[in-house]
Amino acid sequence: MDFSIFLFLLTFASAVQGHVPHPKHSRLHSASPPKLTKRADADPSDFSWVKRWAAIGDSYTAGIGSGRPLGSILDGEELDVKVKTMNITLPNLEFSGHGNWYCARYDMSYPMIISRLLGSQVESFQYAACSGDRAGQIYQQAEQIEGDLDMVMLTAGGNDLCLAGIIADCILLSANNEEACEAVLKVAEENVENIITSNMKEILYALNKKVNKDGIVVVLGYAEFFSTEDDSCEYEEWDKKAFLEPIQTPQKLTIARRHRFNALVKKINRATADAVNDISKDDDVKYKIGFADWNPWVTDASIDGQMCSPSANGDYPSKDQPQMQFIKPPTNPTPGEREDLKKRGVDGSDYYDYSQGELRRKRAAESIWGSKFFNSANSPELVRRVLGRRAPKPPGCPSDESRDWTMGLGLPNDIAENFHPNENGHVTMASFAMAEAMDLRSLVLGIDPPSCEVKDQFKCWSDDNWKIYASADRLDEHYEDFCKNIEQPDHQKGWDYYKVYDEGTPDEHEFRISLGDDVADYDVNQCIDSFKKLIHNCDTNRRLNWKTGGKYVRDDGAYTYEVSPTRYNRPWPPPEYAQGTCKGWCFKNNKVVKGAGGWTDGCGGND
Structure with a gap:
């Protein structure tokens, strides 16, 4: 990792955190006097007080695809020699020990970047985040990690928006899947309004038993995948079955659809920030908490970090987009193919196999309308998981009842890693997370957080x-x-x-x-x-x-x-x-x- 880039991002993050709307630390338990002993210089950038910390959450914290994998299929399920094996109940009621290989943890994830930054002073780092975990499993992570923690960092919620289904049915395997795409998007839009905030609060309440008084919890958000500046992205080959055209016609990644995907990210960030805000005002919560919003960096035009950028041609990686923040498939058709796609601009309906299409549509409809959301008298109050009365609410994704053709192994990492932060993205996440941690530490020390002047x-x-x-x-x-x-x-x-x-x-x-x-x-x-x-x-x-x-x-x-x-x-x-x-x-x-x-x-x- 280029440490100068990390320091630059950290400085930028401190400035952005000062004016991007998010829960402000001056109100987080500010009525209670700090209990920790202040350093003589009261330096919030000194993290020598962190002896025990943990990272929990989903694939954005596990870091799938960023760097090298931490484990192999031959490894056991132990997280750490000092940490007991977890016993996580999965949505299909099977169990997982959540080892490094199973969870697809990588060495350039933001927790591993921060772990190296904190150095040997740390006595225990518990890395429990697991790719694919939803709020129900992340709640279990919070309950099963060892306590006496000084700091916790996490992401949660993306899989409760059926992200895998959206990527499959709307982008990578979108051909003839319009109805399935619309179905999964509708569930995601329902979920972001109805369960994200409450699920996050359950996880954060579970951490109250694990984090020390005046410890720090940083919740990171997500970032918008797509630039919406022009329509060139519509002519790239996003669908893995694009070679079957015109027999099967993929859905175009139009500007309107990109706006819709980005809107989900903004809404989940807002719902997560609302949960953090509510927890910060609860006098029974003993730790300090903040929300690290790294989306402003990714969406800044000068960074050029999103997919579908006008400066790129679909290649990944691309020399024309060195600060790209996400892993993506190569989507650049040959020049001849690109011109042919533009000239055609048709849906190829004459070539559709409607017998198969109708079958897909029927299955999608049965799956979505049979979900808990559309059969509950009060959808915000869904049936709790088997995990317990306080466990988070299930998302009810359309694919939940489908057969798992991977036999429990999940998608190969080189497929599943798409639409996740790459090394650049994780450096950005680490920078914003540490900037937020310094702000929270300033609150504990009773001093003003480091900030930069913001002009009108x-x-x-x-x-x-x-x-x-x-x-x-x-x-x-x-x-x-x-x-x-x-x-x-x-x-x-x-x-x-x-x-x-x-x-x-x-x-x-x-x-x-x-x-x-x-x-x-x-x-x-x-x-x-x-x-x-x-x-x-x-x-x-x-x-x-x-x-x-x-x-x-x-x-x-x-x-x-x-x-x-x-x-x-x-x-x-x-x-x-x-x-x-x-x-x-x-x-x-x-x-x-x-x-x-x-x-x-x-x-x-x-x-």
Whole structure:
């Protein structure tokens, strides 16, 4: 690992953590005086206090594909000579000792990078993270690791969004799988709203029995896979069965679909941050906790770290994209194939084998509609796992009932590692995790965390070719209501608050305010002024005044205002003229509201 790159990223992470909206440390148990003895120089970057620590979680913490594997199929199931073998119940009710080979742990994962950074002072490092584990298994990891821990780092939730199914049915094996793709995406979108936050909280409560007073827990988020700048990615060969065209036609990785995949990442990060925020305010939790959001680095245009970048041609690795953050399959067709794909631009429906397609669709429908989500009277309150009353809720992925053709071995690592962080990504994760740990350590020491000055920033989402939009009239109707009715916490600094309006309609949108670490109060007039500028100073060239929103950072990072439309499947490009006739109406707030094509009604209308 290039240590200079790590130090540079660590510096950047410290700066970004100061202004990216996430749970702020000034409110994490700040009422309780620090119990640990302060160093004379009170240096939060000194980690000599970490004697025992652990890393738990899924494949993002196991580090599949990043570097070299830590184990082989001939190894036993022991994690460490000082750590007892685990006994993890898998979703199929079988058991696993969770050894290095089974869990696909790699030596350039972010926990291994941090382990080398901490050095020989550490007496015990328990590496329990396991590729493929869902919240139910990660909860067991938390319960079965040895306690008396000074620090824990983890990721969790990706597999509860049926990530493997999304990658298979929507990208790598997408041909003739449109219905299966839509089915698994629907479950993922239900799960991110209904079970991610509660599942994460169960894991974090389990850690309360393992982590010392004033110990540190860092929860890392995920990062958006795809750039959405242009459509060149549609003509790359993502599907492993692309050679069967036109007999089987893969689903194109369109800009709209990439936005949808990225939206899931943003939503799981928000749901995870909400869980961290809730735990931080629980007086019964004895450790300090923070959320490390490394997504801003990955999505920064100057880093160029996402798949589908205009600067790359589909090769991996690519000399044109040296800071790529993810492992991906080579998707670059030959120039002749690329031109042929562009010229065809057809779905090849004349060549479909509908007998097989109908069978796939039937199986997908039976699997999704037979899942726990769609057969529960109250889907957020799903049946608990057999693991116990407090075990996290199962995701109910469509593929859960399918036959495991790998006979329990899982996918080969060179396939399963796709869409996971590569070495660059894990250096980024390690940097943001350590920056968060230093912030939390500063809280324990009773000093200000290291930070960099943040200047005012005004950004329109359309600058990033954001293809989600809402009517300016709907945004205008709500921003003053938002600012005047913010539920401000008492005696807290660094809080944030958001509210969704026009939920379930094409104009669904969200307003959000986030305060800096040392700020407790907000100004209503500044709030109104900020959102007014975001709405009317962006997207000024749209004929029908469609708005994509944006972000306004003010007072050197003290206040961050964001307005974001959230309906991802609207027509693109946006219509420039109203279409159709007005034939519908509904009652809303004692008024009759009308709607037609190209303009929406705010109470359930559509495009």
